[in-house]
Amino acid sequence: MTVRTRFAPSPTGYLHIGGVRTALFNWLFARAHGGQFLLRVDDTDQERNVDAALRPILDGFRWLGLDWDEGPEIGGSHGPYYQSQRNDKYQAAVSALLASGAAYRDFATTEEIQAEREAAQTAGGQFTYSRRWLAETKQDAAKFIAEGRQSVVRLKMPRTGELVHNDLIREEVRFPWSNEQDHVIQRADSTCLYHLASVVDDHEMQISHVIRAEEHLSNTPRQIFIARSLGYPLPEYAHLPYVAEPGSKNKLSKRKLDKYLKNKDFAQLKAHGERIAERMRLAVDADVFNPVIVDFYQAIGFLPEAILNYLLLLGWSLDDKTEEFSREEMIEHFSLERVNKAPASFDPQKLVAFQDRAMQKLPIKQKVAKVLPFLQAAGYIENPPPCDTGPYLSQICEAAGDRIKIAGDILDYDDFFVADDQLIYEEKTLDKRLRSREQAPQILAEFRDRLAIVEHFEAATLEETLKAFVAEKEIKIGDIVHAVRVAITGKAVGFGLFETLAILGRERSLARIDRALQLVK
């Protein structure tokens, strides 16, 4: 049997991190079994512009490298892949269900159903629809229509016995049929509902494994009922635990974006992102610029592999120690058997830790490539970049060491990209390192003259020069290092001083020191 899995996003305008986890597991399972992964658009209830609302989602998938074998934009042999375009198939299924007696036309009004429900509730019992507006024959129907009633189609669910079903993750689960309602599968306006559509599509698209979040577990009985009634072979079901809010066991919801910002770690991550966005003069749309949404990470320069690696471990593990997985290793090792049953909280800090590690491992050349678009977006480098950009950025990334944790962090080191006379000095640092120390400007001036005559303006020789200077003047190394740093970068913190000097070169270093000296005079 060919393994075929699917992810069915509804076009909401953004890709939710919990959704990505579900998609990832589907994708991994398909890839691990040499099968296909498809995307199907759940737009049965959409009125707005589906294309516009779908684009960020597809972009997110592409960015993460979760490629789909069939679906929007690429098509496939089981299309169309938009539920809004598959209505004929749903109608046919409804007719078949009606014909076999597995479903019926119901002429009750919403109010009447509601009244029954409330009556059952006050009686303390469980609601079971009386089916008194059920129309079995044309005559019944005609009578109701004459009264001006409209009809929906309901499933005629069993009311005795139980469904025993084997879930790939939950194992055996049992549902008493008496607990099920006669769910509506077709609205009064004759459009069909999600559960019907989903079952029909899964069957027609030959989905072998339905891997979805736990919140669908209790929807499974009605779907199995539909599938059975239609004579479909059942797919395997695997219900993943949902992703929970940080520090709680509530389901991470797309509707509570604001709430999560109250979480300290979340807020901190967002603030970091905002700092980067601000430097690029990027409009920060509150709806999307949020760590629950994948766009956020893309916008500020996270690595897709870091996100995938983190999400993989949210509810799945290989053993007691392996944490890092390349894409290939994920595919090689992933299995549904090792998926956890309990919900897992989304932990922004741990995601960041994976990002840090992934960034550390990134070769300089690739780091340069990641960082460049941010410098261009901020207006520091032209597009296309001048030919000396590569070597210059390589030096900077090399000197940066592990300081650039997110590609957008490069913008913290704007001092390498502004003209000497445009450099902005932190007043506080100028005060602390130069103005408040009587001897500091003098010492800096003297060291400046040494720099002017140093033979090789390279990190190693610069360090020798400075050490010699310190020994000769009988000062502490800190007395000069910090003064030089603020003079050439305007900041209190930065890369190694000697590397910084070397990158800037003699001319620019001297110009900046001179300017700083002017400023503190």
Next chain:
RNA sequence: GGCCCCUUCGUCUAGUGGUUAGGACACCGGCCUUUCACGCCGGCAACGCGGGUUCGAGCCCCGCAGGGGUCACCA
């Protein structure tokens, strides 16, 4: 409330009858050091509760408690 699911450090988890209950993130010390990062060393910290079964239970059984999901002419 009915039904269903879940329960090991703060968080992600390993663990399938005998372990000093392991790892990771976070946190707290210390070291390194020209700042900031990185790195290194060390530390804190968990089997929800109660009954069984067993020589022995985090692991098996039964209760309880807690948490969550779901109960739409939403998806």
